[in-house]
Amino acid sequence: MRSERVDEMLLVRYLLGELTEEEQVRVEDRAFESRDYLGALDAAEADLIDAYVRGELTHEQRRAFEPRFLVSPQRRSKVEFAKALAQVSDEAKAAKIPAMQPRQGWSALLALFRGWSPALQFAAGMAALLCVAGGIWVMSQNAAMRAQMAAVDSQQQQLRLQIEQERKRADTLAAQIPKQQPSASPPAPSVPSVALLVLSPGLSRGDNRVERLVVSPAMQIAHIDVQLEARDYYPSFKAELRTRGGQEILTRSSLTRHRAGAAYAISLDVPATALTAGEYELALKGIAAGGPAEDIGFYYFRVQKQ
């Protein structure tokens, strides 16, 4: 028990940058060697961030914490998350955490209702009536929105059909190429074979349409073209590719847009080996001069291995 306590303090001191280089190296090496130790370090980090957002750190600890935890986007998001978690868990406490309470069913609710004064009962009845009316209004709005979505879906269906036809035409042309080569000619020099994926903005670029990228064993590079909308004008762009589970695959910065027909697009190449079969999310951000990265859209696609 004693050694655990000492170790815990060591981890906190490590996270606050209070250890010597040798001590830091020892902590890091142990964390990379042992999953348990890595877990303890992650847990110590979570507790430290919680202590910060709850104002439980000393002045010196806060001074050490801020330059290390408020500089990188990853750690800032951990701090933001801890703030929200602290607030939500305190709200749950104030509400005596319904999840912790045994479920008592309608009888308990009715008993509670009967215990109220007539005025309170009347107010509750009116509130219930308002809820029902609100529900009906929301449902009617929902129906109207669904009709709009259906119309846009139909347009998108047509566009997809066109893309599919173009793909088929490209496949046919590609199949004809070897036939046109003389049979006795020497083999062509090996060039990286490329899988092509075009991601276009939909109704909302966060919508659930999923494009497909077929990667054969011979493919070396996946070339991804992300089409932009006219309003997407930034000096540079950043693309973050991750699995739908959130596992980061790669990040490309300093991307610039180029002409693609009548519109603009950005392009990036991804080593095919970095893509396993599954669903992916590509987050595109625009970077204004001297400004922070702004979200432009999220594009989804599925990788199929042949």
Add this chain to the structure above:
Amino acid sequence: MAVDPVADAGRTKWSLTQAAFDGLLDSLGPDRDAAASRYLEIRRNLVRLFEWRGCATPDDYADETLNRCARKIGEGDEIRDLATYSIGVARMLLREMSRDRSREARPLDEAPEPRAPAVDVAAGSVVHLECLRRCLAELSPENRTLILNYYQGEKGEKIKNRKSLTAMFGIPANTLRMRALRVRERLQLCAANCIERPKGNRV
């Protein structure tokens, strides 16, 4: 050969080529899929390391570390254990980073006060809260109870809560801690994905 002779002269920045990247993957084994997973694991660990050391752009530094490894391999160096080697390269980069910082160092008395005061718990942004509540609702009741109680309250109260939870779930304190951490990580990932999505699509 992946190495640009101009870069060798130190005049321009060396950049990763497909051949150099292939060489890096080859050093991780003959099975390409296994090598790709190992590569991603090594990169994740590097990002972690730079984050622990308080680096502002851990991803960029992890990529720079791997670029340096790829360059070494391209130059003909044999690297037997890329994971360990890359950590060594990362620490060298950290020393460079620290040298750059010390050039700009000022006496402590002149250093500014912490940029942000202790954060007000009630200051969680609306979007964060909205997303966190959505993600909490997706958890099993057991995990929701665990996460809300494990991180609830201040020092003494928190310790008492955690003791009650070990009794409630019938598991040792360390196991409970790891379980709470895993639920927290899952919740954080869910909330981050929700925040990144445009508002209308946060479902």
